[in-house]
Amino acid sequence: xxxxxxxxxxxxxxxxxxxxxxxxxxxxxxxxxxxxxxxxxxxxxxxxxxxxxxxxxxxxxxxxxxxxxxxxxxxxxxxxxxxxxxxxxxxxxxxxxxxxxxxxxxxxxxxxxxxxxxxxxxxxxxxxxxxxxxxxxxxxxxxxxxxxxxxxxxxxxxxxxxxxxxxxxxxxxxxxxxxxxxxxxxxxxxxxxxxxxxxxxxxxxxxxxxxxxxxxxxxxxxxxxxxxxxxxxxxxxxxxxxxxxxxxxxxxxxxxxxxx
Amino acid sequence: xxxxxxxxxxxxxxxxxxxxxxxxxxxxxxxxxxxxxxxxxxxxxxxxxxxxxxxxxxxxxxxxxxxxxxxxxxxxxxxxxxxxxxxxxxxxxxxxxxxxxxxxxxxxxxxxxxxxxxxxxxxxxxxxxxxxxxxxxxxxxxxxxxxxxxxxxxxxxxxxxxxxxxxxxxxxxxxxxxxxxxxxxxxxxxxxxxxxxxxxxxxxxxxxxxxxxxxxxxxxxxxxxxxxxxxxxxxxxxxxxxxxxxxxxxxxxxxxxxxxxxxxxxxxxxxxxxxxxxxxxxxxxxxxxxxxxxxxxxxxxxxxxxxxxxxxxx
Numbered sequence: 001x002x003x004x005x006x007x008x009x010x011x012x013x014x015x016x017x018x019x020x021x022x023x024x025x026x027x028x029x030x031x032x033x034x035x036x037x038x039x040x041x042x043x044x045x046x047x048x049x050x051x052x053x054x055x056x057x058x059x060x061x062x063x064x065x066x067x068x069x070x071x072x073x074x075x076x077x078x079x080x081x082x083x084x085x086x087x088x089x090x091x092x093x094x095x096x097x098x099x100x101x102x103x104x105x106x107x108x109x110x111x112x113x114x115x116x117x118x119x120x121x122x123x124x125x126x127x128x129x130x131x132x133x134x135x136x137x138x139x140x141x142x143x144x145x146x147x148x149x150x151x152x153x154x155x156x157x158x159x160x161x162x163x164x165x166x167x168x169x170x171x172x173x174x175x176x177x178x179x180x181x182x183x184x185x186x187x188x189x190x191x192x193x194x195x196x197x198x199x200x201x202x203x204x205x206x207x208x209x210x211x212x213x214x215x216x217x218x219x220x221x222x223x224x225x226x227x228x229x230x231x232x233x234x235x236x237x238x239x240x241x242x243x244x245x246x247x248x249x250x251x252x253x254x255x256x257x258x259x260x
Numbered sequence: 261x262x263x264x265x266x267x268x269x270x271x272x273x274x275x276x277x278x279x280x281x282x283x284x285x286x287x288x289x290x291x292x293x294x295x296x297x298x299x300x301x302x303x304x305x306x307x308x309x310x311x312x313x314x315x316x317x318x319x320x321x322x323x324x325x326x327x328x329x330x331x332x333x334x335x336x337x338x339x340x341x342x343x344x345x346x347x348x349x350x351x352x353x354x355x356x357x358x359x360x361x362x363x364x365x366x367x368x369x370x371x372x373x374x375x376x377x378x379x380x381x382x383x384x385x386x387x388x389x390x391x392x393x394x395x396x397x398x399x400x401x402x403x404x405x406x407x408x409x410x411x412x413x414x415x416x417x418x419x420x421x422x423x424x425x426x427x428x429x430x431x432x433x434x435x436x437x438x439x440x441x442x443x444x445x446x447x448x449x450x451x452x453x454x455x456x457x458x459x460x461x462x463x464x465x466x467x468x469x470x471x472x473x474x475x476x477x478x479x480x481x482x483x484x485x486x487x488x489x490x491x492x493x494x495x496x497x498x499x500x501x502x503x504x505x506x507x508x509x510x511x512x513x514x515x516x517x518x519x520x521x522x523x524x525x526x527x528x529x530x531x532x533x534x535x536x537x538x539x540x541x542x543x544x545x546x547x548x549x550x551x552x553x554x555x556x557x558x559x560x561x562x563x564x565x566x567x568x569x570x571x572x573x574x
Contacts (some may be wrong), residue, residue, distance in 0.1 A: 083422045096481045105409065105430075111437055120426030126436050126502040148437050219290065 006068050008174055008206050009054065009112060014063035016049050022230040023049035026063070029225060029235065033068075033173070034204040038221030038238060040211060040253065043138045046230040047210040048178055053110050054208060055095055055176045056085055067174075090120050094167030099177035100159035103166070104151050110162055111137075111147035117170045136165040157188035161195065168199060178210040181216055193219050218242060226250045278366035286364040291315055295333035295488070299479060302490035306319040307452030308420070309403050314486040324357060324382060325483025327399035331380045334395060335361065340368045341377035347384035347525065347542035354382070371545050383446075385467040387524045387546035390476035392493060398461040400482040403489065405449045412462040425457045428500055436505055445510070451498045452491055460497075466509050466525045471497040514539040517559035518564075519550035 005067065016023035024046035031037050039047050052058040054065055056077050066074035069088070077085060089095075097103040104113050115133045123129055137144050140161040142154075151159055160180060168177060180196070181189040197220055200207060211217060217224055217238055224241045227235040234236035234247040245251045277444070283289065291313075297313035317325040335341065341361055349371040357380060358369050370376050373388040380397045390396060392402035406416040409427050428449055435443045447463035460471060461480060471478065471491060471498045478491040491497060501507040515522045517538040524546055526539040538559055541547035 086422060086424065108409070109434055109437060112419055112433050115433060116430055117426055119429040120424065122426060124429065124501075124503050126433065127504050129433065130437070 006074065007031055007066075008035075008068045009208070010066040010068075010074060011050075011054060012062045012064045012066070014050065014053050015066060016046075016053050016058060017061045022046070024053070024227070025230040027225075027227075027232055028063075029232075031111065031174075031206055031208060035205055035223065036200060036205075036207040036209065036221045038209050038211065038217030038224045039227060040113065040214060040217055040224060041227035042212065044250050045227040047212075047227055049230075050227070051176055051178055051208065051210050055093065056089055082172075090117055091170050092173045094170075094172040094175040096160075096163055096167055096175065096177040096180045098182045100151075100156070100163040103163045106151050109148050110142075113151060113162060114169055116166065121170060132169060136169050139199070140165040141191075143173045157184050157192060160184065160192060164196070164199070168203065168205075171203060172205070174206045174208075177207060179211050179213075180209070181211070181213065189216075196220060210220070214242060214254065226253065275292075279363045282364050283549045284337075284365055285316045285335050285361065286318075286529030287315065287329065287332045292333040294330055295371070298418070298488045299330065299333070299490065302488050302536070303477070303492050305456075306491055306495050307402075307456030307489060309487040311486055312488050314483045317483065318360070319356070321484040322401060323353060324380070324399040325381050326485075326488070327382070327397050327483075328357060328360070328481075329483060330397045330479050330481035330488065331361065331378060334397075335365055335367060335378060337365070337367060339377045340375055341372050342370050342373060342379045342545075343381075343545075344379065344384060344386065344545075346384045346527070347386070348544045353490050372549075373543075373545050383462050383464075384525070384542060385463060385470045387521075387541070387543040388549075389470075390474055392475040394476040396476050396478050398463075398478065398480045400459065400461040400480045400487070403459055403480065403482040403485050403487040405457050408469040420456060423449075423455070428457055432500065432502060435500070442501065442505055442507070447498050448507075451500060454498075457492075457500070458489060458497075464525055465499065465507075466511060468497070468499045468507070469509060473497070481488065512539070515557055516547060516550075517557040518557045519547045520557035521547070521550060521555070546559075 009031040011027055011029050014027045015025050027050055039050065041047050043198045053060045058152065059078055065077050065085060067077050069075045095103065111133045114136055115129045118129050118132060134144050137147055142158055142161055151162060154162060181192055183193065193216060199205065209221060221238045224235060224238050225232050226241065228249045234241060234245065241250060244253055245254050273349040295312055298310045302308065302310045308432060314326065315329060317328055319325060341358065343354045345351040361367060362369060373386040376394065378395050379386065382391060404416055405428065406419055408431055410416050410419065420528045431444065432442050444465065446464045447459060447462040448468055450458050450460050450468060450471065460468060473494050473496060475493050477493055480489045499507040512526065514524060514526055517525060518540050521541055524541040527542045528537055528539055530537050
């Protein structure tokens with residue numbers, strides 16, 4: 001494994017206002033290659049706003065987001081030319097939506113959904129694309145004979161796995177996940193997390209994962225940010241934050257989990 | 261002519277079959293200038309969709325309102341107009357549009373591709389090769405080739421601007437995965453001048469190669485969608501494909517029953533309710549010319565007029 005001496009993603013005082021309302025405020029952190037960063041907090045605490053700012057979708061009101069791009073060192077993603085930013089978004093980055101229907105094209109087949117990023121990159125060999133797609137169906141544990149079915153015929157868990165395959169097929173360096181296990185039943189959640197954990201270590205993915213589910217970050221995240229009312233109130237290694245919470249809000253969050 | 265109407269074009273009122281009370285070619289001169297400006301921009305940027313202030317025309321959307329407006333803004337008293345619908349000069353759409361221009365301009369009309377200076381077409385390119393100086397105007401229902409995958413106009417415009425055309429292959433991918441080959445047979449997307457992906461209008465893909473480096477000026481008008489685009493003469497037009505599934509023109513084994521052509525695009529005509537059928541050129545002018553040259557197909561015993569009537573009724 002090659003150790004890199006610079007972070008992959010650096011957030012510097014990222015702040016987003018919606019009029020007078022605060023989305024997120026003064027969020028700073030570094031994400032290193034191969035690292036999984038969890039962002040937890042209650043509903044409305046600014047997790048998704050932060051994720052949208054980090055992933056190039058919403059321009060922050062102030063603050064900067066840097067991305068370790070190529071050999072050029074860290075570049076402010078909002079100062080990159082738009083074609084370049086959009087290119088990064090569909091090659092080196094992935095975005096897994098909470099609702100897989102937002103991240104998929106429902107009117108084309110599952111296989112075309114997974115192959116889309118390859119075609120967007122300029123691959124024009126059907127046989128090659130098809131083989132790669134089938135390989136990814138296998139990796140995310142979807143039957144290969146479902147490759148030509150429409151996503152609308154898939155179950156919720158399968159859709160989420162399909163969305164993950166669609167994002168990971170170009171081997172992105174950085175993946176953003178917004179509640180990837182939300183809305184799935186517990187056993188499906190467990191299998192999906194297992195799958196994600198495997199893929200993360202296999203591809204040495206860097207991930208920013210937003211969730212309100214502490215069990216999810218316990219399993220998958222190396223480091224945690226705890227957010228409340230748009231601000232980061234606590235950060236640290238996952239086990240440290242969850243086992244020895246310092247901030248009153250984190251203590252409340254940890255103690256609210258029902259022990260099964 | 262009413263007072264207040266200004267016509268810049270002088271024509272001989274007495275000998276013309278033209279209707280009184282309308283400006284030459286129906287549209288007012290201001291509208292024509294606006295459309296010509298859009299056309300010039302479209303020609304300057306091959307394949308780029310230029311928006312224009314499409315007018316209400318005296319026929320419904322989907323019947324060629326875009327094509328008619330383009331033709332009306334270009335036609336002059338010296339032009340010879342040909343109008344075809346699915347290759348044929350005598351189907352309803354072609355007949356009414358030709359009549360419209362006869363009434364509003366009084367220009368000469370023709371069925372001969374070689375004689376026409378201006379050709380308005382729906383869904384075909386004539387078999388007879390076009391020559392330099394000719395203009396062909398296509399009627400276009402949906403000008404946006406990316407619409408199938410991206411419903412947002414703001415997004416498709418951005419995709420065109422940034423040449424993000426990777427997803428165009430999705431439709432071809434779907435074809436191969438379902439049918440084992442690229443089954444798209446008409447409205448087959450093309451790349452113009454190695455820059456813009458363009459919808460060729462619903463012409464059969466049989467006609468796609470004719471667009472490539474064609475000596476005539478090709479103009480496209482979409483009235484409902486308010487878009488004009490163009491392919492200037494001798495411009496490269498490439499049909500999209502995959503490396504291992506290259507673009508291929510498909511044509512059946514049949515020959516034209518009337519003129520025996522094995523090269524032309526054929527219509528299938530059902531002749532009774534017991535499954536009998538015959539195939540005939542969709543381009544009636546091409547077929548008739550071959551017929552007068554003495555070429556005959558399997559149906560040569562049948563008088564040409566009767567055969568053409570069959571074709572018309574089909």
